[in-house]
Amino acid sequence: MVERADNQSVAQAEGRQSDGEEPCVTLDAFLSQSNATAVRLEPDEDARALIPHLDRLALIEVAFPKFRDGRGYSSARILREAGYAGELRAQGDVLVDQIAYMKRCGFDTFAPEKALNPADVEAALTRWPEHYQGAADGAVPIWKLRHG
Amino acid sequence: MYKYDEYDHAMVAARVAEFSDQVKRRLAGEITEDQFKPLRLMNGLYLQLHAYMLRVAVPYGTLDSRQMRMLAHIARKYDRDYGHFTTRQNIQYNWIKLEDAPAILQDLASVEMHAIQTSGNCIRNISSDQWAGAAADEITDPRPWAELLRQWSSFHPEFSYLPRKFKIAVIAADEDRAAMRLHDIGIQIVEKDGIHGAAFYVGGGMGRTPMIAPLIKDFVPLEDMLSYAEACLRVYNRYGRRDNIYKARIKILIHELGADEYRRQVEEEFAHVKSLGIDPPKAEFNRIAAQFAPPPLDASAPDAIDRSDPDFAVWVDQNVAAHKVPGHAIVNISLKPVGGIPGDASSAQIDLMADLAETYSHDELRVTHAQNIVLPHVRKADLYTIWQKLDEAGLATPNLDLISDIIACPGLDYCSLANARSIPVAQKIAARFSDLGRQKELGELKLKISGCINACGHHHAGHIGILGVDRKGTENYQLLLGGSGAEDVSLGTITGPGFDEDGIVDAIERVTDKYLATRAEGERFVDTFRRVGMAPFKEAIYG
Ligand code: HEM
Numbered sequence: 001m002v003e004r005a006d007n008q009s010v011a012q013a014e015g016r017q018s019d020g021e022e023p024c025v026t027l028d029a030f031l032s033q034s035n036a037t038a039v040r041l042e043p044d045e046d047a048r049a050l051i052p053h054l055d056r057l058a059l060i061e062v063a064f065p066k067f068r069d070g071r072g073y074s075s076a077r078i079l080r081e082a083g084y085a086g087e088l089r090a091q092g093d094v095l096v097d098q099i100a101y102m103k104r105c106g107f108d109t110f111a112p113e114k115a116l117n118p119a120d121v122e123a124a125l126t127r128w129p130e131h132y133q134g135a136a137d138g139a140v141p142i143w144k145l146r147h148g
Numbered sequence: 149m150y151k152y153d154e155y156d157h158a159m160v161a162a163r164v165a166e167f168s169d170q171v172k173r174r175l176a177g178e179i180t181e182d183q184f185k186p187l188r189l190m191n192g193l194y195l196q197l198h199a200y201m202l203r204v205a206v207p208y209g210t211l212d213s214r215q216m217r218m219l220a221h222i223a224r225k226y227d228r229d230y231g232h233f234t235t236r237q238n239i240q241y242n243w244i245k246l247e248d249a250p251a252i253l254q255d256l257a258s259v260e261m262h263a264i265q266t267s268g269n270c271i272r273n274i275s276s277d278q279w280a281g282a283a284a285d286e287i288t289d290p291r292p293w294a295e296l297l298r299q300w301s302s303f304h305p306e307f308s309y310l311p312r313k314f315k316i317a318v319i320a321a322d323e324d325r326a327a328m329r330l331h332d333i334g335i336q337i338v339e340k341d342g343i344h345g346a347a348f349y350v351g352g353g354m355g356r357t358p359m360i361a362p363l364i365k366d367f368v369p370l371e372d373m374l375s376y377a378e379a380c381l382r383v384y385n386r387y388g389r390r391d392n393i394y395k396a397r398i399k400i401l402i403h404e405l406g407a408d409e410y411r412r413q414v415e416e417e418f419a420h421v422k423s424l425g426i427d428p429p430k431a432e433f434n435r436i437a438a439q440f441a442p443p444p445l446d447a448s449a450p451d452a453i454d455r456s457d458p459d460f461a462v463w464v465d466q467n468v469a470a471h472k473v474p475g476h477a478i479v480n481i482s483l484k485p486v487g488g489i490p491g492d493a494s495s496a497q498i499d500l501m502a503d504l505a506e507t508y509s510h511d512e513l514r515v516t517h518a519q520n521i522v523l524p525h526v527r528k529a530d531l532y533t534i535w536q537k538l539d540e541a542g543l544a545t546p547n548l549d550l551i552s553d554i555i556a557c558p559g560l561d562y563c564s565l566a567n568a569r570s571i572p573v574a575q576k577i578a579a580r581f582s583d584l585g586r587q588k589e590l591g592e593l594k595l596k597i598s599g600c601i602n603a604c605g606h607h608h609a610g611h612i613g614i615l616g617v618d619r620k621g622t623e624n625y626q627l628l629l630g631g632s633g634a635e636d637v638s639l640g641t642i643t644g645p646g647f648d649e650d651g652i653v654d655a656i657e658r659v660t661d662k663y664l665a666t667r668a669e670g671e672r673f674v675d676t677f678r679r680v681g682m683a684p685f686k687e688a689i690y691g
């Protein structure tokens with residue numbers, strides 16, 4: 001299941017590939033083949049390698065093989081900070097207790113291996129009234145709210 | 149002291165609600181212990197040998213009497229009537245029920261406290277100088293910077309699943325009272341050409357591979373401090389090792405990359421991060437700093453102390469330190485009575501310290517990394533009354549920085565990772581050296597005990613360090629000499645084969661005897677050790 005960060009479930013079969021969606025290629029394959037528009041980043045791959053190619057990408061899928069491995073959070077922010085505007089998907093061991101932070105780092109869709117309870121997703125994404133620090137979601141940090 | 153505004157209150161309230169929900173799902177079996185573990189850890193809840201342990205954050209070790217009383221209340225209501233002050237300036241409760249955790253967090257939130265990020269692989273509670281705002285040698289109060297870092301690091305979306313835990317300390321004096329260079333990031337506020345900036349030391353730590361943090365940047369403009377920290381963390385998050393938990397701390401990354409290459413990468417990242425606008429404006433710093441304004445202290449208060457009570461005079465000489473304002477003093481309350489458990493305080497004692505702070509110390513208390521409590525702003529004229537009240541409560545042990553002012557981790561009495569007990573060893577050493585004259589003769593001697601290689605008791609940084617190991621199923625203790633966590637930071641060296649529980653006490657006595665016989669005029673134990681080296685001590689210990 002792929003979930004939109006705005007919590008609109010996208011009609012979706014299981015697996016990483018939805019109807020009509022171009023399958024993701026690996027980073028190596030992407031860098032050596034010029035026409036792919038969807039790529040999958042593993043935790044140990046450097047997101048900065050994609051920066052020269054962002055305008056021809058429609059989907060970047062960031063793999064979370066284990067939820068404890070937090071490298072994907074940095075990858076997401078690096079891509080958004082470089083101006084990537086396409087779909088940024090967190091795939092794998094993506095749990096309800098991580099998605100709020102993922103969204104702040106710039107992910108807009110989620111493909112959890114184990115389906116999430118929509119009510120829990122809703123609660124998680126609306127839990128934080130504000131945020132202390134700036135990140136990649138455009139939220140206005142608390143210090144800015146304090147000083148207008 | 150920093151007071152929450154509506155934003156801070158809302159953030160902590162949201163966290164309490166979130167964790168209450170997570171506990172509910174865990175108790176209902178909706179999430180596994182494996183999934184729950186990182187969540188409870190980010191709320192300070194460990195599963196220990198006998199029960200859950202809750203670690204409550206005391207940001208940069210500062211609290212007021214209302215908060216201190218809440219700590220007593222929690223000990224009374226949810227624990228066994230005592231709490232344990234830790235080397236990271238926090239407090240731990242050893243006998244907590246999972247079902248009670250949400251209610252405790254609720255109670256804490258009512259006095260602007262929390263247990264957020266006191267464990268887990270995230271940025272932990274920021275520590276600082278326990279004499280901040282009172283010490284004569286500081287160039288500024290470091291706590292406004294620590295508070296700025298606290299807010300930046302709280303619920304940080306990118307750095308909550310780091311390779312390993314991450315500890316930051318901030319100081320602003322040359323005398324290092326916070327073991328700054330044994331932190332993942334140690335920041336010292338320094339002055340250059342009349343302007344303050346931040347010196348960044350990165351990659352220190354204890355544990356099984358102790359390292360002293362190298363200087364990564366000597367002067368970061370203060371308006372760039374958060375960007376620079378963010379760059380330091382981002383390089384670590386990307387490259388820190390995740391294949392081996394024992395090699396996952398940033399110290400290993402910097403050791404493997406070299407400080408120069410790490411610095412190069414941080415600078416590259418910083419050039420980019422600085423363009424993101426994540427540093428708050430000066431107005432935000434000023435808002436925070438105003439809340440740490442010095443209390444109104446009367447510099448014409450009498451400076452003389454009536455020393456006619458000899459027991460009081462002994463305590464003044466050992467436990468009272470100079471304040472930057474004349475007529476005032478810093479009171480250090482030792483939580484190390486002979487026979488006690490280092491760092492433990494009963495609910496009644498915690499309440500009493502709160503009362504004293506309210507009446508005599510402008511409502512402020514501090515927790516120290518040596519597991520003691522400080523009343524930072526006391527009139528000298530009030531010292532005698534304070535001492536009498538402390539003495540009645542068993543809190544006037546005059547042993548600050550002496551051999552019985554021991555740092556000890558919980559060890560095998562509580563900790564599931566322990567190889568050996570720490571507390572009984574601390575008690576035996578304190579008993580052996582209970583004669584105060586003898587302790588004073590030995591002078592400043594920092595003794596630190598850990599029950600296993602994880603080094604929670606800072607044994608690497610002890611003038612004398614003790615490490616509990618497991619030798620063929622029996623508890624065994626290794627002895628280290630020559631460490632320091634202060635501005636003369638160094639790591640201790642193992643003397644040789646280990647000892648059993650009584651043997652280690654004997655060995656320490658031989659070491660201190662050797663020191664007394666060898667020292668030159670004015671030398672502390674660690675100075676003598678540095679001058680003469682290990683050989684004479686080894687000879688004294690092993691013959
Ligand atoms: C009883 C439960 C505790 C457990 C299970 C525990 C576990 C650990 C572990 C596994 C480490 C090593 C981490 C690493 O090197 O990556 C560590 C380090 C440490 N712990 Fe604890 N600890 C406990 C209690 C405490 C207490 C009570 C204190 C304070 C008195 C404390 C303070 C520290 C400090 C200062 C370090 C060293 C930090 C460093 O390596 O830089 N811990 N602890």
Ligand code: SF4
Nearest residue numbers: 557563566599600604
């Ligand atoms: S040093 Fe070891 S025994 Fe002591 S508290 Fe830490 S993990 Fe437990």
